[in-house]
Amino acid sequence: MQAFIIRRLIQAVFVLLGASIVSFALLHLAGNPVDLILPMDATAEERDAMMHQLGYDRPLIQQYADYMRGLVRGDFGESVRSRQPAMQLVLERLPATLELAAVAMAISIVFAFPAGIAAAIWRGSIVDRGLMVLTLIGQSVPVFFLGLVFILVFGVRLRWFPVAGRGGLEHLILPALSLGMYSMARTARLVRSGMLEVLHSDYITTARAKGLSEQLVVVRHALKNALVPIITILGLDIATLLGGAIITETIFSWPGLGQLIIYSVSTRDFPIVQAAVFVIACTYIFVNFFVDILYAIVNPRVRLM
C-alpha cells in the first residue's frame, strides 16, 4: 500500500508537469491578453509597452521557467485583468462547482442504480424498454439543449424553479439534473448490463437455490460484483463534473469554475487558466487514486501494487 501511494505521488508530479506544459504552450500559441485589453486603435508602441509591462515580450521558455518557479512556491501569478491572485480566484469558484457536481452525481446515482437494476431484473419487459429508451435519450441529447429546454419548461412556463444563479436548493435542481443526465443514463445502462451478466452466473443460481430472498440475491450478491466497472466510470464522471461543467454553468449562470475558465480563455487570462488546469489535474489524480482504493475494497482480488 505504501509503495502504491509513493508511486502514485511520483506519477502525479509528472502528470502535473505535463498538464502545465501543454496548457502553457496551447495558451501562448493562441495569442496574448494584451490585444484584448487594449482598445482597437491602440498604437504599436502602446502594445509593446503593455507586453513589456506584463512580461509577455520575454522568450517563451523564460516565461515558462518563471511560471514554474512561482508554482513551486505556490504562486500562480495574478489575473492579467483583475490583478487578483489567480489561484484565489479559482478557489473562490470551487465550492459552487463542487456543490453542483456533488448534487449532479447524487441525482445520477440515485436514479441510475434503481433504474439499471429494475431494467435488468425485468429484462425485455415494458419497464426495461421504457428505461432503455429514456437512457438513450439521456445520453444523446446535448447538455446545452437539455438545459435550455429545462429553463423554458420548468423555469419560464411552469415557474417551478429559478433559471439563473446560485442560491438555495431550488437553484440547484435544474443545472444538476441537466448536468447529471448523461452520467445518469450511462450509469443506468452499465448497471443493467453488469447486473445481467452477473444475474446469470452460477453463484447467483446457487444463492437462489439456497432459498435466499430475491432482494438479498440482487443487492448483496449480484450488485456488489457488478459494481467494479461502474466505479471506474463513475470516478471519471466525477472528475469530469469537477473539471468544470462549462456549458451547464454558462447556461444556468452558475458561478463555478467552468464559467470562470471559459471567460478566462476568451480573454486570454493565462494565469487563471493555468491555475484552473492545475486544480482540475489535481482533481483527476485524486479521483483516480480514490477509485483504485475503492476498487480494492469492492473486489478483494484486486491488489494495490
Added chain:
Amino acid sequence: MLEQQNVNRRQLLVYGAAVGAALPMVLSTSAPAFAAQDGSETSVITVGQGVEPETLDIQQTDVGSTRNVAGLILQPLVSWNYNTGELEGVLAERWSSVDDLTWEVNLRPGVQYTNGEPLNAEGVKFAIERFLTATHPFASRLAKLELTVTPVDETTVQLTTNAPYPFVMLDATRIPIVPPGYLGEVGDSEFALNPVGTGPYTLREWIAGDRVVLEKSESYWGEGYAFDEVVYRVVPEAASRTAALQTGEVDAISSVSLLDFETIDGDPNLDAIAVVSNRSMFIRFDCEDPRLSDVRVRQAFNHAVDKDLLVSALLLGNGEVLDGQPIGRQIVGHNDELEAYPYDPDLARQLLEEAGFDFDEPLTMFGTVGRYTADQDITQAVAGMLGEVGVQIEVQPLEWGVWLTRYRDGTLTPLTFVGIHTSVPDAFTLLDTHSSASIGGKFKNPDFDAIMNEAASTIEPDARIELYNQASQLLRDEAGLLFLYQQYDIYAANHEVEGIDFRPDDAIDLVQAAPAS
C-alpha cells in the same frame, strides 16, 4: 416469484409518481428568495448582464458592463448627455478653456466620498495622476500628452497638456475620481474589490461570478436614483438572460439576442428597447492591395452590397445603414451632406469591368465569430452579394482574440469585416482609425492623413467639425471602406421599473430609474 415482481413494479411506479409530483411542490414552497422580492419594502432593481466585472476599479478598464456597476460608486468630473448632446457637470460645477493647452475646472463644493473624505482639488490631482499610470485604454494617450493637474485653490484645478488636445474634457468623462485617503489606507488590490467613491451607491456584497449588490448611499450629494438597492447579476447566456427576465428574476437585461427579440416584443409585460450604438460596421479595404487600389473597384463593392437588406433580413431591422461615412447621426462630427452608395449591381459590374478587375482570382474576407450581432451571417451575405456581381470571396471567420492579434499584425487583408466603437461621442476615433498612422489604417491616403492630423490638434469645435466633414467626404468619394451599418444594441426591461436610460455607449443610466408607478 412473478407475483412478487408485479407488486414491486407497481410499488415502484406509485413511488416514482409520488416523488415526481411532490418534488416541485416542496421546492416551490422553499423558494422565498426567488419569489418574494416584490413583497419587501426595500425597492430593488436587478439588472442581468452577460459579463461579470473583472474589477470595480474603473480606472483600470473601460468595459461597459463593468462601468455600469462601478459607475454607481465612482463618478467622473463630467459626463456626456446624449439627449442634449452636451457635456454636463458631475463632480465639476463649471469648466472653461483657459488657452489651447489648459482647462480650468471648478469642483462642486461640499461633496464627500462615502467614507467621509471631502472632495477637493488635491484629491482630483491624485485621482487623475493615478489614472495616467492605470491600464485604462485612455491612460496612455493622456500620459503621452503629459496631462498635469494643478490645484489652484481648494475647489479649482487646472488641467494642462503639452500640446493642443481637443478631447481633454471628453476624456474626463471616463476618469473616475477616487479618494486618496481610502486608497492610501487599503491599497490598489483591496480598492478593486471594495471601492469607495462619491456616487449614489455603496458596495454591499460581490459574490464572484454571481452578483454585485449595491445599496443607496445615505450621504449622496445629488438627486435621482430612486432604488434602495441595485443588483447586477451575471447571466452569460443570452437565452438564459431572456428567460430570467420572463420569470422576473431580473428587471432589465443587456445584449438581447436577435433570436429573442420577438419573444420579448410579444410579451405584454416586457419591452425590448433598441438603442443605436456608437459602433459603426464596415468592411475594411486594403487600398494598397493591387486588386483594390482602383477607386472604381471599391465603389463597385459598395454598389454591389444591399445594405438595407442586410439590416432588414439579418438584423431584423435593428440597425441603420451608414450614409457613406463611418459616423452615426448621434455623434458630433456627423456629415449631414453625405449619402450611402445606392445598391446597384449593374453599375457595380460595369465599374469592375471598366477597372479591368480580375474576376478569376478570389479575395479573402476575414470575419469574426460571435463578436458582433449576426457577424457570421453578415459576412456570408456580403460575400454572396459580391458573388452576384462576379467577385469571388472566401470568408474566413476567426475567434475574436485571434482576429485582434492578426488585426494588429496587419495581416487581415485584403478585406475584413470590422466594427469601430467610440467611447466618447466625437467622430475623431471613428475617422482616425482610417489614417495611415492608425494600427488598422488601410486607406493610406495622404490628404486624409493631413486632415486628421490637423483635426487632432484643433481645439475650436466648429473648425474641427469642418475638418471631420472634409475627411468623411474624402473617405466616401474614394470609397475607402465598404460602408455597412450602425448596429442597435438591444436591451429589455419589465414593467416593474421605469426610467432606465440605455445609452449608445453601452451604459445603463439609472439616475431616473424608479419602481413603476
